[in-house]
Each structure stands twice: as C-alpha cells, then as structure tokens.
Amino acid sequence: MTRRAPRILLLFSDDSTLIFAARMRALLQKADAPSEIVMGAYLPETALSDRQLRQFLPDGRYEILDKPALTEALMAGHYDAIVTSRVYGHLNTLLSKALNRQKAGRARVIAFLGGLDFFPHRGMRNRRNCDAVYLFPRSTCDRFRKTEVRPATQEVPAWPHVGFGHPAFLRPQKTPVATLPEKGDIYFFTQALSPSTARGRMHMLKVMAAIARRNPDRTVWIKLRHLPNENTRHLHRERHDYPSLAERFPDLPANVKLTACTMDQAMRNAALGVTCTSTAAIDLLREGVATIIHLDYLDRALDPLVAPMQRLFNDSNLIKPLDDLLNLRFSSPDTDWLSRMFCPPDLGADVLRVIEALNGSSDRRPPARRKQAKAHTQP
Amino acid sequence: MIKNLKKSFLVQGIYRLSRNPLFGAPLRALVRLLRHDGANAAYWSRTNRRHNRAQRAVLARFEAETGKRP
Numbered sequence: 001m002t003r004r005a006p007r008i009l010l011l012f013s014d015d016s017t018l019i020f021a022a023r024m025r026a027l028l029q030k031a032d033a034p035s036e037i038v039m040g041a042y043l044p045e046t047a048l049s050d051r052q053l054r055q056f057l058p059d060g061r062y063e064i065l066d067k068p069a070l071t072e073a074l075m076a077g078h079y080d081a082i083v084t085s086r087v088y089g090h091l092n093t094l095l096s097k098a099l100n101r102q103k104a105g106r107a108r109v110i111a112f113l114g115g116l117d118f119f120p121h122r123g124m125r126n127r128r129n130c131d132a133v134y135l136f137p138r139s140t141c142d143r144f145r146k147t148e149v150r151p152a153t154q155e156v157p158a159w160p161h162v163g164f165g166h167p168a169f170l171r172p173q174k175t176p177v178a179t180l181p182e183k184g185d186i187y188f189f190t191q192a193l194s195p196s197t198a199r200g201r202m203h204m205l206k207v208m209a210a211i212a213r214r215n216p217d218r219t220v221w222i223k224l225r226h227l228p229n230e231n232t233r234h235l236h237r238e239r240h241d242y243p244s245l246a247e248r249f250p251d252l253p254a255n256v257k258l259t260a261c262t263m264d265q266a267m268r269n270a271a272l273g274v275t276c277t278s279t280a281a282i283d284l285l286r287e288g289v290a291t292i293i294h295l296d297y298l299d300r301a302l303d304p305l306v307a308p309m310q311r312l313f314n315d316s317n318l319i320k321p322l323d324d325l326l327n328l329r330f331s332s333p334d335t336d337w338l339s340r341m342f343c344p345p346d347l348g349a350d351v352l353r354v355i356e357a358l359n360g361s362s363d364r365r366p367p368a369r370r371k372q373a374k375a376h377t378q379p
Numbered sequence: 380m381i382k383n384l385k386k387s388f389l390v391q392g393i394y395r396l397s398r399n400p401l402f403g404a405p406l407r408a409l410v411r412l413l414r415h416d417g418a419n420a421a422y423w424s425r426t427n428r429r430h431n432r433a434q435r436a437v438l439a440r441f442e443a444e445t446g447k448r449p
Contacts, residue, residue, distance in 0.1 A: 197416040199431075206438060214445045298434055301427040302419050322434055326441045 005034035006355055009073055009107065011065075011084040013045040015052055015225070016114055019263075020085040022056045023167035024112075027348030028083075035352065040065050040073065042088055055262055077105035081355040085112045087126045095129035108358040110134065110351060112166055116279040118308030124148050132161040132354050136169050137312070137341045161354055165343025168279070172342065174288030176332045181290075184271025185219045186211060186328075189280030190242055192225060196303045198240040203298040204276070205242070205249055205256075210326060212253040218271065220253075222246070223280070224260045272328060277305040281318065285338070290330045293318045316341075 008028060010021040025037045039062035041048075053060070065073060067090050073079055074094055084091070087109075094100050095109060111130040117123050120140050127133045128148040135141045141164050152158040188208050195201050205222070212220040222242050243258055259266070263283050266273075273284035274292045284291040293313055300306050313319055316338075317331040324330070344350075397406050416422055 197422070199416070203434065203438070210438060210442050210445065213442075296430075296434055298431045299416070299422065299427060300430065301421045301424065302416070322437045323441075326438070 005032070005036055006080040006352065007036045007038070007078065008355070009038050009040045009063075009079045009082045011040050011042050011070075011082060011086070011088070013042045013086065013088075014047040017084070017086050018048065018052065018056050020112065020114070020167060021083075024083055024085075024348075024351075027167050028352065029348075031346065031348030032352050038063055038079070040070075042070060044090070045086075045088060051260075074107050074109070075100065075103060075105075077107075079107040080359055081108045081110055083110045083112070083351065085114050087111050087130065092126060092129060101129070108132065108355055110354065113140075115166070115168060116282060116312065118277075118305055118312070128160065130160050131358050132163060134163040134165050134351075136164060136166050136343065138164060139340070161358065163350060163354060165347045165350070167347060168282055168286075169342050170286060170345045170347060172286045172288055172338065173345065174286075176285070176288050177290050178332060180328055180330070181271045183269075185221055185269050186215070186272045186274065187221045187223050187266050187270045189223045189266075189273060189275040189278045189284075190225060191276055191278040191305075194277040194303050194305045194309075195297045195299060196239075197299040198245070200297050200299040200303070201240050201242065201245055202249075205245055205252070207294075207297075207322070207325065208274075209249070209251075209253055209256055211328070212256045214326070215328075216253075216255060218255065220256045221266070222256065222258045223266055224258060225278075272330065274325060277303070277309040281313070282341075285318075285333055286342070291318050291333070292320045292325050292328075292330050294322065294325045295319060296322050312341075313337075 010024055012018040012021040021039055025039065028035055028037055039057060041062050041064050043064055043066045063069075070088070070090055071094060074082060074091065082091075087095075091109065100106065108131040110132045111127040112134045113120065113123055113136065117140075120135070120143075124133075124135070124140070124144050124147065133144065133148075135144055141162055145162055148160075149162060150156075150159055186208075188204065195204060208220045208222060212218075224242060246252055246256075246258060263280065267283065267287045267289060270284070270287075270289050272290045272292065273280060274294060275281050275284075276294055276297060281291055281293055293309070293316075295306050295310060310319065315334055315336070317334045320330065393406075397403050397410070399406075412418065421427055
C-alpha cells in the first residue's frame with residue numbers, strides 16, 4: 001500500500017514567522033518531495049510589508065486565513081498537520097477544548113518555538129495544548145517534559161510529544177573558520193530591543209565606525225531587521241532606529257553602510273558577523289561564519305535581554321569584550337555547547353514521522369478526506 | 380491584547396486629554412519625559428556609569444591608535 005502524501009499548512013503572520021515557515025517548507029520538501037505544503041497567512045495578526053512578502057514568497061502563493069478559516073483548517077480534515085512557530089490565541093483556544101482535541105480528522109498541530117527564546121516559560125505554556133512541541137536547547141526540552149507534558153493514563157497516552165530542534169538551529173554543516181578570511185565584509189546584525197537606549201545604540205555605531213576606519217578594505221554593514229516604516233505592528237518595536245541615528249552621526253566612514261537585505265544575502269559575503277542579542281548569531285554559526293557576540297555595550301544594565309543571552313551563550317566561546325570586538329578577535333564555538341543547541345539536519349523527516357505517528361496512533365481519521373466537510377467546533 | 384488596551388476607556392480618555400488645548404501640551408511633555416531612557420533609575424546608577432566610562436575609554440584608546448580618518 002502506498003502512503004498518501006501528507007498535506008501540511010505552515011502558518012505565518014510577520015517576518016519572524018514567515019522566515020520560519022519558509023525554512024520549514026524547504027526542510028519538509030527536502031525530506032518528502034510529494035508532501036503538499038501550503039503557506040497560510042493568519043490575517044488577524046498580519047504585520048508584513050510588500051517587500052517582505054516579495055522577498056520570501058516571490059510567487060505569491062499562499063492562503064489567507066481569518067479566524068473561521070483557521071478553525072476550518074484545524075477541524076475540517078483538509079490538512080494532516082498545521083506547523084507553526086506561533087500558537088495564535090484563537091488556535092490555542094480551540095486546542096484547549098477536549099471536544100475539539102478528540103475530534104476525528106482534526107489536523108495535528110506541531111508547534112515550534114519562535115526562535116531563540118530568552119524567557120521560554122510563557123512559550124512553553126502557550127504550546128502545552130498542541131499535539132507535538134519542538135523545543136531547544138535540550139535543557140528546555142527536559143524542563144517542558146517535567147512541567148507541561150501530561151502523563152499517560154489508561155485511555156490517553158502522554159501528550160504533547162516533545163521533539164528537539166528548530167529549522168534555524170540545524171547542526172552546522174560547515175566547519176567554523178579559524179582565522180578571518182582575507183576577503184569579505186563585516187556585518188553587524190541589529191536587534192529591535194538591544195541596546196535599549198539611544199546612547200547604547202549610538203555607541204555601537206561608533207564601534208562599527210572605528211572598525212571600518214581600521215579596516216578600510218572591508219565594508220561594515222549595519223544589517224537592519226526591517227526599514228523604519230515597516231513592521232509598525234511588530235511585537236518588538238524599535239524605539240531608536242539605526243537609520244535615524246546614522247543621520248545624526250557626524251563623520252560616519254564611507255565604508256559603513258546600512259542594509260535591509262535577507263540573512264542569506266548577508267551570509268554570502270560575510271567574513272565576520274557581530275551581534276548583541278540577535279538570534280542572527282545562530283545563522284552565522286550554522287553557515288560557519290566567524291561570530292562575535294558583544295554584550296558590553298553602554299547601558300547594558302538597562303537591557304533585560306543581556307542576562308538571558310549571557311546564560312544561553314555562556315559556554316559557547318562567542319561572547320567577547322569590546323577590545324576583542326574592535327580588533328576582530330574571535331573564537332570557534334564550543335562543540336559540546338553546539339550539540340546542546342543545534343539539532344540534526346534531518347529535522348524535516350523527523351517532523352513528518354511525528355505527523356504520521358500522531359495521525360496513525362489516534363486512529364480517528366476519517367477513511368477519506370471530505371473536502372467540503374462542515375466543521376462542528378466548540379467555540 | 381494591546382489592541383484591546385488601546386480601545387479601553389482609560390486610554391481613550393488619556394488620548395482625548397492629550398489633545399486638550401489646556402492640558403494637552405504638559406501631558407504630552409510628561410509622557411515624553413517618562414518614555415526617555417533616563418526615566419529608568421538604572422540609567423543613572425553608579426555601576427552603569429562606571430561601566431559606560433570603561434567602555435568609552437576602550438573605544439577612545441582604539442580610535443587614538445587608528446586615527447580618526449582612514
């Protein structure tokens with residue numbers, strides 16, 4: 001008997017979730033080419049610009065889902081699974097009802113963390129009603145098993161299933177460089193919340209300008225997450241944007257430039273990546289690019305992200321003081337730390353196995369997909 | 380949640396007050412003051428100032444070695 005290709009809905013609503021969905025789609029397609037992957041924009045929480053949509057979905061092929069459409073996607077048997085990096089309030093409400101959870105033909109919900117989560121407690125609670133939850137680093141998986149997984153009973157097996165990994169956290173395939181490549185630019189990956197003060201951000205601009213003056217043969221790019229007029233409804237709003245600060249900078253060297261290119265574009269000619277608390281550090285490591293995490297910027301005491309970033313990257317060898325940053329002195333990442341943080345590259349295949357197991361084990365699926373089935377849902 | 384908060388009676392009342400010809404300007408000035416980085420006590424703390432001074436010194440030393448212009 002041939003296995004039916006699974007139909008999977010990938011939800012997104014802003015740049016973070018869209019990047020996740022695009023990466024997840026690539027992994028699932030790589031693992032199982034026949035699977036049908038549908039991209040779905042969740043309308044009530046959409047915060048995306050034309051540019052971002054064109055960048056990640058140039059073919060414009062995606063579904064737009066409002067609350068009733070999301071309910072139908074979950075309940076009506078159109079999909080085998082919904083994979084998401086954000087458990088939207090409406091989805092969580094639906095999953096919190098036993099009547100909805102136990103209904104035959106319901107799509108299984110696989111929830112990932114949004115990214116590097118500095119405060120995972122809330123994220124773990126939001127995901128406890130899903131069918132499978134993928135977390136990282138490994139310590140967070142252990143904590144979730146202890147605090148959120150409901151133990152097995154005679155009637156119901158333990159749930160949710162706990163997996164390890166994230167599409168942005170695949171074990172690096174490239175060996176980290178030991179010395180700075182002769183060619184290539186320096187990228188400073190900015191973050192919406194860190195540094196939190198205007199003078200902290202201005203200080204980072206001064207640092208980048210100083211590096212640019214010392215390295216006139218390289219361009220120092222200030223890699224913006226988004227342009228100042230974009231993402232005004234984003235969860236993390238930027239109070240002091242770099243383009244405005246750069247305008248106030250008196251003598252910014254010509255080889256310091258601002259860009260809103262994609263991460264992939266930045267990786268292509270990055271010799272070194274610098275960040276404060278951005279998860280770009282992970283992308284850099286995955287691509288084998290030399291990485292420096294700098295947390296000693298001005299007003300670090302006011303930044304609530306410094307302590308969790310320090311905790312997560314403490315044993316990584318990547319956190320460097322200002323003197324090392326200015327002189328571009330970096331270290332290779334610690335291998336034990338890497339194995340705790342990054343998952344094996346077959347994450348897509350693992351997710352497909354879990355979807356199959358969840359749909360198979362429940363034995364509640366209807367014999368054939370009823371395309372126009374009316375969803376009876378407990379609101 | 381934030382959307383609901385913005386629609387709340389209290390927030391709408393504050394917004395109306397901020398447009399009031401008499402109380403609007405001082406209220407807006409107060410909000411600007413409260414939103415300023417310096418509204419956080421940690422901004423002025425001795426530890427923070429000492430840390431900032433040390434970082435500025437490292438940067439100044441490096442810049443002096445390099446020279447201001449390439």
